[in-house]
Amino acid sequence: MKISVIGTGYVGLVTGTCLAETGNEVLCIDINEDKVKQMQQGIVPIYEPHLDVLFERNIKANRLRFSTSLEEGLKHGDIIFLALPTPEDEDGSADLSYVLGAATDIGKLIKDYKVIVDKSTVPVGTSEKVQETIAKETDVPFDVVSNPEFLREGFAVDDFLKPERIVIGSSSDRATQLMEKLYKPFVRSGNPIIIMDEKSAELTKYAANSFLATKITFMNEIANFCEKVGADVDLVRIGMGTDSRIGKRFLFPGIGYGGSCFPKDVKALHKSGKENNYDFDILNSVIKINDVQKKVLIPRIVSYFNQNLKDKTFAIWGLAFKPETDDIREAPALYIIEELLKQGATLNVFDPEAMPNVKKKFGEQLNYTSNMYEATKNADALIICTEWSIFRTPDFNKLKQNMSQPAIFDGRNLYDVKDMKSTGFYYNSIGRQAVN
Incomplete structure (x- = not known):
């Protein structure tokens, strides 16, 4: 054809x-x-x-x-x-x-x-x-x-x-x-x-993406509550995901969703509701919660460094909104970068694909490094924003040698909390108790 x-x-x-x-x-x-x-x-x-x-x-x-x-x-x-x-x-x-x-x-x-x-x-x-x-x-x-x-x-x-x-x-x-x-x-x-019919097809796409965004957001809410009560979100996630009515996918907590689809589509469906005299209350909550979740690591970092990030150096692993893409649209990493720059921090960043796109946005405000370990040199903490596979099994001894102090803020829960206890790192993740 x-x-x-x-x-x-x-x-x-x-x-x-x-x-x-x-x-x-x-x-x-x-x-x-x-x-x-x-x-x-x-x-x-x-x-x-x-x-x-x-x-x-x-x-x-x-x-x-x-x-x-x-x-x-x-x-x-x-x-x-x-x-x-x-x-x-x-x-x-x-x-x-x-x-x-x-x-x-x-x-x-x-x-x-x-x-x-x-x-x-x-x-x-x-x-x-x-x-x-x-x-x-x-x-x-x-x-x-x-x-x-x-x-x-x-x-x-x-x-x-x-x-x-x-x-x-x-x-x-x-x-x-x-x-x-x-x-x-x-x-x-x-x-x-x-x-x-055409209208049903158009709505199907918005409904599918909005439902998945809602599922992610609900899991982030559960993760935040786990931290309050001392529960482990990983165990809760497994317990939920084995229910065939719920399923295992889109239950991984983190620092919010981004990209070209979920943020835009949720807002567009919410707006379409208003135009047709219908209030999508659940989508209103999803939008608000996700905006907050993107920055959920910031108060933890500020608290860890006694309310002063000036002259602190942070390594950031992952800039794309998800792995296997160079797309940075609505990426949580961008919101974290903006907040840290406002507070006077120096940022060494690395992403396998997305650095050229980030450089278009931030220019020379960031230090763009050639590999994940170079980003950690003299860093006061490592912040993980995207779950690229290469970040899953780092050499923790090498990290410790590179960094000014051993601290990791993990926005994607890449590492097992029990394993992190033996590394000597302060480790703060989503929906799980922090360890030293």
Whole structure:
């Protein structure tokens, strides 16, 4: 099939590349000329495990091409994916200007029947708005479909190629048949293609992400309470997770969720509720609690150093909002960095992938180190913000030799409390008792 993908951000690039991998002819469109030139040369503009291999293979096979011309994209594709940004507006709502702007342009350029697919995460009713926007500009027949993505950063390629389910919101038999044909190669193992109306499809994505964010936030609340009463959140988590009604995933406490999806989607659903005279009280609490949780280590650090962080040096391991990505959007590490800088601390930071993005934000305010151990040299404490695998089994003797004093504040509970008692470190984590 011939596919065009408008927008080559995280979702668009993974979508285009993976669709090309199953033999489709894919043309990706982006207005950024420099970015398009880079991609034409085989340079992947984002970090996502395994994407580079598929990217290179499909460019060589001429199944994956790039252009800045929307007109070319409309001529090429029978199915047109809109994978455009929907950033958070000042009031928490999703900004649809990119999506509706593209819809206006499509209306002016469309020459024959197309299926227009909303791949971006958009509020309920967006497909209707896209339909109306295009229809204002043309009499050419077309259909608008909602096809939300369920891609986890760090696992996006696998999630796309082997999806647990595919959701298609469509009221058109013609469009539905084309979408089912497109996705059939991805569900050979029997996982479902779920057909529903457009509004239900749009809400499904927001509901799924908001539920997972709520699950994380509830576990963080339990962790904070564990510290008050002397319970161990690890044991509570295991006791809860073995209940099949609850499940083991998303029960790990920490310093809050971040990224491009959960924060934005929770706020957008909360705002959509207000616009429709419905109060999502639970989401209001999730937002407030997560904002506090991102900084939960700060008062502990301040207390440990007797209310004075000036001239103290801290090593920070992990800057991305989660491992296996360079994405720092809403990353808890950023909030911790800002607070420590305000209090006069010196920060040595390390992350396997995200340091270039952090440098764009903080410039020379931070010391960017070449490896995890270099970051700990002369540090008064180590702060762990992201659970990269390389941080899980450090040489504690080497850390002790490097650091001015042995103190670790672990925002991701990487180490066993019992094991830490024998290392000689002060160890403070989430939902567990601190040890010396």
